[in-house]
Amino acid sequence: MLISIMGVISTASGRRAGKSEHVCRAVPALAVDLERMTALAAFTARSMRTRYPRPFGALIVHSTTGKTLLSALNAVRQECDPSAHAEVRAIRLATRRLKQISLAGYTLYTTCEPCPMCMSAALWAALDRVVYGATIEDANRHCSQIHIPAVEVAARSDMTCAVEGPVLRDECYALFTHPRMTKAFQLWPTRKRG
Numbered sequence: 001m002l003i004s005i006m007g008v009i010s011t012a013s014g015r016r017a018g019k020s021e022h023v024c025r026a027v028p029a030l031a032v033d034l035e036r037m038t039a040l041a042a043f044t045a046r047s048m049r050t051r052y053p054r055p056f057g058a059l060i061v062h063s064t065t066g067k068t069l070l071s072a073l074n075a076v077r078q079e080c081d082p083s084a085h086a087e088v089r090a091i092r093l094a095t096r097r098l099k100q101i102s103l104a105g106y107t108l109y110t111t112c113e114p115c116p117m118c119m120s121a122a123l124w125a126a127l128d129r130v131v132y133g134a135t136i137e138d139a140n141r142h143c144s145q146i147h148i149p150a151v152e153v154a155a156r157s158d159m160t161c162a163v164e165g166p167v168l169r170d171e172c173y174a175l176f177t178h179p180r181m182t183k184a185f186q187l188w189p190t191r192k193r194g
């Protein structure tokens, strides 16, 4: 479906673009990004069969070789940690595995646009790129969000990180509307009320 492979690609590149500038343009998503997002959506969808369905998954891939480093799911409830978002967990697991604090040379894929906390972690980790599926507004139909676009967090930093999305938005948003997920959301303290 053409609409789902096209995305509004927003890029922010810190100093290069100027602190408050970012570029938004409609361009086709890269085939390789679609492939990785499809794999990530499938990985995240497996949680629908568990006791704790979650729509938030993240994947870290080497930007040049394409080799997958690891995937992670949101684990706020499991770890009793409000910062255990999928992206933060993936970054923590990756730096520990690599025994280095920089993830320069790696790309982070996430089923949902990173919140400011996760986008900040991506910047501190020096990731090359962040590619996301559903948007903060999509997620906000189901749970509370902080309404600062990831591209804006990147643009207002001193770091350089391309933020690209939405890519495979429909498939990623389907994780939020899965029957088991909508039931699970009812128990989330951050669920959308009213």
Ligand SMILES: [Zn+2]
Binding pocket: 085, 086, 087, 114, 115, 116, 117, 118, 119
């Ligand atoms: Zn987050």
